[in-house]
Amino acid sequence: MVTAQRGKAASSAESASAAQVRVLKKYPNRRLYDTQTSSYITLADVKKMVLDGQTFEVRDAKTSEDLTRSILLQIILEEETGGVPMFSTSSLEQIIRFYGHAMQGVMGDYLERNVKTFGELQSRFTEQSKGLAFSPELWTQFMGAQSPMLQGLMGGYVEQSKNLLTQMQEQMQQAGVIFPGMPGFPPKK
Incomplete structure (x- = not known):
């Protein structure tokens, strides 16, 4: 039952x-x-x-x-x-190279986590600026004052992303997985 x-x-x-x-x-x-x-x-x-x-x-x-x-x-x-693209030609080429590669699933997870983290940073920034009525001049002043904070947030984001990729590389190397031709994965001698 x-x-x-x-x-x-x-x-x-x-x-x-x-x-x-x-x-x-x-x-x-x-x-x-x-x-x-x-x-x-x-x-x-x-x-x-x-x-x-x-x-x-x-x-x-x-x-x-x-x-x-x-x-x-x-x-x-x-x-x-249309307009200003988010992805450069080089970025798109790199993404295409991951299709069919052993790293495809890892790359997908990595991109998903990074996009999510970036979205969370954007939400925090939006929340901090909520309720403020900005003219173009005030917006410029606000952004100038926020620049060190934004640099700190982006620096933290980049550092977190770098650390995540480094951890993934170390785990794969410890497991004895070799990916020839990939930066950070030199063939064993």
């Missing part, structure tokens, strides 16, 4: 969780349909959902295949091709 109750509780929790996920359907004509608002939407609308922190998933209208990552990558592509 306990198992049945746990099963029902888990089922209820899954149903409640599923009810909170906004479902977008992608049709063969490349249009996105928001099942919550019963209307067609654009990638700009999906980007707004991401910025607003809304939980959603994109499903193929015919097969129900999860297309969320594909849509998010399309948004990143649009952002990279």
Whole structure:
């Protein structure tokens, strides 16, 4: 009976969780349909959902295949091709080189942790400046006063990132794993 109750509780929790996920359907004509608002939407609308922190998933209208990552990558592509890109050509080349490499999973985890840490730093900065009405002149003054703090935060972030990578390298070397051609992983002699 306990198992049945746990099963029902888990089922209820899954149903409640599923009810909170906004479902977008992608049709063969490349249009996105928001099942919550019963209307067609654009990638700009999906980007707004991401910025607003809304939980959603994109499903193929015919097969129900999860297309969320594909849509998010399309948004990143649009952002990279318009305006000021976040990734340099060199950065993109380095990322591509990790695909199919033994370090692919490690690199993915490393990037995810670093992006999360950077987001937390950004949130702290935003929280500190909340409630302040800034004119362009006041913003310049504020940023000038914050520069040492921002440098400290970024310095700490870079140091933490460097330490994490160093620890990963040491652990792999201790395990006897060799990655030829990778900086920090010279072949054993």
